[in-house]
Amino acid sequence: MMVGCVGSNCCVMETGLNEGRVGIETDAYIRALIELHRGLDRQGPGDEVFSREILAALPGLSRDTRIVDLGCGSGAGALVLAAYYGARVVGVDLAEAFLDEMMERARGRGLADRIEPLVCDFAQLPFERGRVDLLWSEGAAYNVTFGSALEKWRPLLAEKGIAVISEITWFTDEAPDKPREYWEAAYPAIAGESENISRAEGAGFDVLFTRRLPAQAWWDHYYNPLLDRISTLLNPDEMMSAVISETLAEIELFREFSDCYGYTFYVLSPVAGKGAGG
Ligand SMILES: C[S@@+](CC[C@H](N)C(=O)[O-])C[C@H]1O[C@@H](n2cnc3c(N)ncnc32)[C@H](O)[C@@H]1O
Numbered sequence: 001m002m003v004g005c006v007g008s009n010c011c012v013m014e015t016g017l018n019e020g021r022v023g024i025e026t027d028a029y030i031r032a033l034i035e036l037h038r039g040l041d042r043q044g045p046g047d048e049v050f051s052r053e054i055l056a057a058l059p060g061l062s063r064d065t066r067i068v069d070l071g072c073g074s075g076a077g078a079l080v081l082a083a084y085y086g087a088r089v090v091g092v093d094l095a096e097a098f099l100d101e102m103m104e105r106a107r108g109r110g111l112a113d114r115i116e117p118l119v120c121d122f123a124q125l126p127f128e129r130g131r132v133d134l135l136w137s138e139g140a141a142y143n144v145t146f147g148s149a150l151e152k153w154r155p156l157l158a159e160k161g162i163a164v165i166s167e168i169t170w171f172t173d174e175a176p177d178k179p180r181e182y183w184e185a186a187y188p189a190i191a192g193e194s195e196n197i198s199r200a201e202g203a204g205f206d207v208l209f210t211r212r213l214p215a216q217a218w219w220d221h222y223y224n225p226l227l228d229r230i231s232t233l234l235n236p237d238e239m240m241s242a243v244i245s246e247t248l249a250e251i252e253l254f255r256e257f258s259d260c261y262g263y264t265f266y267v268l269s270p271v272a273g274k275g276a277g278g
Contacts, residue, residue, distance in 0.1 A: 001033055001043050001139075032243040034095050036233070040225050043073035043098065044139030045263055046166070047217035051080050051138075054211060054265060058134075058162055061085060065133040068092060070122040070153070071140020075102030075115065081136055082106070082114040092118045092125065123152055132156045135163040139263065142168055145189040146196060150203035150268075154275035162269055163205065166213065169193055169264040179257040193264055204275020205268035213265065215258040223251050 037043045065087045069078040072091035079102070082089045093099050099117035106112040120126065122137075123144045135157060141149035146167045157163060168183075170192040175183075183190045191199070197207050230244055 001037060026239075028239050029243065032237075032239045034097050035240065036229065036243055036247065037073070037226070038097065038101070038229075040074070040222075040229060042076040042222050042225075045213060045218040045222040046076055046138050047213065047221050048076075048080050050211075050213060050217060051077065052084065054164060054267065055081075055084050057209070058164075058267070059160075061087070061133055061162075066131055066158070067134040067136065068125075068127070068132055068156075070125075070135065070137040070149075071143065072098070072102060073140075074098045075105055077136050077138050078102060078115055079105060079109060079111060081134070082111045083109070085134075086114070088114050088116060090116045090118050092120050092122050094119065094121060123148070125152075125156065127156050129155045130158055133158050133161050135161065135165070137163075137165045138265075139166055139168075141165050142187055142189070146191075147189065147199045147203070150200055150205065151275070154204045154270060157270045159270070159272065162208070162267065164265055164267050166263045166265045167196055168261060169196060169212075170261050171212070172260045175260045176257065179253060179260050182253055183261065190261070196264070196266060200266055200268050204271050206271055208267045208269055210267065211265045213263040215254075215262060218254060218258070218262070223254070227251070 065085055067081050067085065067087055067089045069075075069081060069089055069091045072078045072093050073095070075091055075098075078089045078091040081087075091099065091102055093102075096119050099119060102115065103112060103117055106115045122140070135153055137149070137153075144152070146165070149165065153163060153165075168187060168190055170190060173192065193210055197210070200207050226247065230247070233240060233244070236244060
């Protein structure tokens with residue numbers, strides 16, 4: 001979801017992203033966004049193979065690793081993390097419906113005892129400082145802006161912790177008018193990789209590496225299943241029709257301009273003594 005959930009309808013909850021398009025974000029609008037994304041493996045672009053490649057490039061973590069997936073949706077990341085590490089993962093999301101789906105999927109994969117759902121605003125997490133070994137967040141940080149997410153999440157990390165955070169990012173310095181105008185309205189905080197790296201460093205992180213999610217992953221694991229889902233929604237009400245139109249516009253923009261923007265995964269380690277609370 002980015003109209004929420006870049007590939008992403010959910011940011012509406014925090015940022016007023018869609019103001020002026022559907023209008024103000026109402027409960028009904030958010031309910032329609034959630035309903036649209038029901039039953040999908042993902043609520044935003046991503047790819048399990050790509051995620052595993054990132055995990056393989058991280059320093060080794062033990063089975064006692066404390067892992068959180070922030071904005072986990074129906075568990076695309078949390079399920080991979082739990083299986084990969086054999087460790088417990090706390091999946092945090094505001095949408096209880098997605099957490100229910102995550103647990104249903106976890107049960108199906110024999111992972112239910114490793115995944116703990118937490119309905120919570122990830123801007124106000126109840127975790128102790130310095131206790132998270134691996135903080136994972138895919139397609140969700142923009143809901144509070146990447147910069148603000150970095151500042152809020154930095155204090156949670158253990159000394160040798162790692163954060164893997166994906167963020168919608170410009171891949172070009174000179175985007176054409178159409179995507180530029182779209183993103184200026186939808187998410188004014190969108191930036192290029194160098195600016196996002198500066199933001200991460202300013203928030204008290206070293207950037208270990210970055211990796212771009214291939215455009216094909218958007219289609220294979222998010223947009224095509226979402227288009228299939230849309231085709232099953234017969235006689236949508238007015239709100240759902242508006243959400244579908246926005247989603248189709250988002251998809252068509254990506255079809256035309258996927259070389260200009262996409263998701264970059266920022267792999268970060270905290271710098272001792274730097275960042276909010278150090
Ligand atoms: C684009 S979806 C990504 C979901 C999942 N990470 C994935 O890749 O499939 C963003 C998720 O963030 C959640 N979200 C948005 N704002 C949030 C907040 N402030 N606190 C917790 N979750 C939030 C939404 O409910 C949604 O499930």
